[in-house]
Amino acid sequence: MIPKTIGRYKVKAKIAEGGMATIYRAHDPRFKRDVAIKMLPREFLHDRTFRTRFEREAEIIASLEHPAIVPVYDYGDEDGQPYFVMRYMPDGSLAERVLERSLPLAEAARIISRLAPALDAAHAKGIIHRDLKPANILFDQYDEPYISDFGIVKIVEAGTTLTGKAMTIGTPDYMSPEQASGETLDGRSDVYSLGIVLFEMLTGSLPYVADTPLGLAYKHVNEPLPHVLDKMPTLPPGCQRVIEKATAKRKEDRYPTAAAMAAALSVVAQSVAAPPKNTTALFTSVKPGRAKAADKRGKPKAAPGRKPKTVLDKASSAGAAEKRAPARPRAVNTEAPTLRLEPDVSATPLLRLRGAIRAILPHLKRPVGIVALVIVLGVCLLAGAAAAAWLVATVTPRITSPTSPTSKAVAVVNIDNVHVRAGPGTSFDSVAIVTKGDRLEVRGRNEDSKWLAVTLPNQRQGWIATNTVTLSVDIQSLSAIKALSSP
Secondary structure: OOOOEEOOEEEEEEEEEOOOOEEEEEEEOOOOEEEEEEEOOHHHOOOOOHHHHHHHHHHHHHOOOOOOEOOEEEEEEEOOEEEEEEEOOOOOEHHHHHHHOOOOHHHHHHHHHHHHHHHHHHHHOOOOOOOOOHHHEEEOOOOOEEEOOOOHHHHHHHHHHHOOOOOOOOOHHHOOHHHHOOOOOOHHHHHHHHHHHHHHHHHOOOOOOOOOHHHHHHHHHHOOOOOHHHHOOOOOHHHHHHHHHHOOOOHHHOOOOHHHHHHHHHHHHHHHHOOOOOOHHHOOEOOHHHOHHHHOOOOOOOOOOOOOOOOOOHHHHHHHHHHOOOOOOOOOOOOOOOOOEEOOOOOOHHHHHHHHHHHHHHHOOOHHHHHHHHHHHHHHHHHHHHHHHHHHHHHHHHHHOOOOOOOOEEEEEOOOOEEEEOOOOOOOOEEEEEOOOOEEEEEEEOOOOOEEEEEOOOOOEEEEEHHHEEEEEOHHHHHHHHHHHOO
């Protein structure tokens, strides 16, 4: 039965119910706002000292005034049953988001960076969360994350110890080894749980699976954590290092604070998000409102008797596969960002010469380096002269021809089943699905460089995430793409 009122609060609905508490959405008539009310179970009320502990701990929790902690407005009791009154968070929990899909690295780093100072602030006051998990990370109407249930577990655990019943409180999926073993905890136990939350955000799944809570606890204590790159190979190796350190079995080997973990993760995320130097001139900023595909008018109608050709159309692509230029092998630098521009094979000798000079500049202070520089310059000049003569005789007529393709940026899809959206974001409709190896002409990028405006072989325009493609400038590949779109 859902109560109609709790104190002065009018109950609207039950939000959630578990072994630790029941949560209601209610309305505060005094301040004319919605609130969340968490009522603790009645089974803890038989202890006469529990209410005293509850009130003391409630005061401590209410004192945790931090921008990333769900604020506690009030506490009291209804027919002897204690409850908390907290801010209502309308945008759901992290558990709901992870259930739908894994999160991009940049979004995961943003969430961790906001929550980490809140954890450290609580640890500085001697308060350990003990049950940090996606269900206890809530979002407000501005998409900002908050930690909820600070100290609730500690209060309940204190009440159970008075009865003489040995009990470990927490969620086994996120429990640190020392918590699973019943040892004394400090803030590094929450750091471990935060590492498990990060693993789940990036992969959409938990690292350990077992049939019983005891089996999960055993794995947290004894088994090494699975590699995050095995489940999500597109992530940079830095993510593996951050998760390994945060979830070390010995708490002495973990990050000393949650902020230290967040800082390390931010460095990894920024290295992926940062575009390579001296390459931004190849792109122009394209705003969502100016993209032709953002009007959501639907897919174009096919001509009578002809099946519309898209990148997804395997039957039509098979006939053009013979025309496609063979893909050049690429050297994969796993430490580098996914978004990169590779040097084109048709680069002029002058560009190659500039690269060679930059490579040997650190050695110019040595006599051997000077001699090597003179030799390299001589060889490059001779090669450049020969190449220039060949270009004049062969390449120049094609470049000056009005019908020749110009050098443009080409996005090569590096994973399977990528959605091309009508605008720069996952909230826009999908206009096509491309697969690994498909090549798209790049028109520009959005302001934060996370989405590229592309043109499909059938001249349909859309947007694709930068972390799903590899970029290059390739005249021959562009000709092959245009050949694919021809009738």
